[in-house]
Amino acid sequence: MNSPDPEALPLSPIDDVVPIETTWTTGRIITKDLPTPETVRLRMLVEDRQRHAPGQHYLIRLRAPDDYTAQRSYSVASDDDDPLVEFLVERLPGGEVSEFLSDVAEVGDVLELRGPIGRWFVWDTRTPxxxxxxxxxxxxxxxxxxxxxxxxxxxxxxxxxxxxxxxxxxxxxxxxxxxxxxxxxxxxxxxxxxxxxxxxxxxxxxxxxxxxxxxxxxxxxxxxxxxxxxxxxxxxxxxxxxxxxxx
Structure with missing residues (x-):
């Protein structure tokens, strides 16, 4: 990799992403596919969506009729410029959330989400x-x-x-x-x-x-x-x- 002067690089929306206090919102599954035998890819339209930086993640929470909840963290695969938020979920045997997302969830379903979350694993797009x-x-x-x-x-x-x-x-x-x-x-x-x-x-x-x-x-x-x-x-x-x- 070459290393151009960071100050010479144009600014972008990513440069302006700042940590925010996230709250629970909802997302609708727009597309769902199984790219490998053990994974499911979901592309979701997120309500009140906040901008994200590459490396951040969301919590996805499932809620049963008796109000029991289970939640897991999933990294974002999509660019912030994408109108949908993309997740790739590994189906883990016995996994409450991953098995539901893989085997039960359908296009059109609405799920609870919170994000974007994370600062440690974020890439600022300027540092090599x-x-x-x-x-x-x-x-x-x-x-x-x-x-x-x-x-x-x-x-x-x-x-x-x-x-x-x-x-x-x-x-x-x-x-x-x-x-x-x-x-x-x-x-x-x-x-x-x-x-x-x-x-x-x-x-x-x-x-x-x-x-x-x-x-x-x-x-x-x-x-x-x-x-x-x-x-x-x-x-x-x-x-x-x-x-x-x-x-």
């Missing part, structure tokens, strides 16, 4: 950044890619996405088209053998990155963070977001 993401952890990186493309700042973002196979990695085609490096742990794609990314693969991608984003399962983070540090990343500049089943 590197994302090392795995599985459904690619979602915030997709939001960053979409925002960078719209703002003409793609040269300030590099992404390495890790999945088991092409059919199990969400957004794999979009990631490829955006120039992301793809690594499959259980599939030889003819360009690299199956396996986790090595230090030799990661090191050239860091270039001038000043902030590093890791998103994936706890096991993935345990692998990715030491790898980045071994490649010279400042531990204080590594931001980690983990996902998985909620006890």
């Amino acid at each position: 950044a590197f994302c090392l993401v795995g599985g459904t952890g690619v979602v915030p990186a997709v939001a960053m890619i979409r925002t960078a493309r719209r703002l003409g700042r793609a040269d300030r973002l590099a992404v390495l996405a890790v999945g088991r196979t092409p059919g199990m990695l969400p957004y794999v085609d979009e990631l490829r088209q955006a120039g992301a490096t793809i690594a499959f742990t259980r599939h030889d794609d003819g360009q690299r053998p199956a396996g986790a990314p090595s230090r030799e693969e990661v090191l050239p991608l860091l270039d001038s990155a000043e902030v590093f984003y890791v998103c994936g399962s706890a096991r993935f983070a345990e692998y990715a963070v030491p790898l980045l540090i071994d490649c010279g990343a400042d531990p204080a500049a590594i931001r980690v977001e983990q996902f998985g089943a909620t006890g």
Whole structure:
């Protein structure tokens, strides 16, 4: 990545996003599809929507007739300029919220949401950044890619996405088209053998990155963070977001 003078870059709505106190609102499901066997993608029209920055998330809350509620956090995949808010949800066995969203929710349903939430994992679109993401952890990186493309700042973002196979990695085609490096742990794609990314693969991608984003399962983070540090990343500049089943 090249590093143009940040002061020379044009301002955008993202530069003006400031933390706000969020409240519960509602969102209507406009489209629903199953991009991989274990995920569901929802695109929602959110009432009283607040602007968001790439890396933020929403809470989605389900409410039963007896007023019992269950809620989970889901990262936003869409750019702030998108009229709809996009979520990719991994269907977890026994997951109250993910199973409902995958198996029961339908287009037209209205759900309770609160967001956007989060400051730690947000990319300001100006600081050179590197994302090392795995599985459904690619979602915030997709939001960053979409925002960078719209703002003409793609040269300030590099992404390495890790999945088991092409059919199990969400957004794999979009990631490829955006120039992301793809690594499959259980599939030889003819360009690299199956396996986790090595230090030799990661090191050239860091270039001038000043902030590093890791998103994936706890096991993935345990692998990715030491790898980045071994490649010279400042531990204080590594931001980690983990996902998985909620006890």
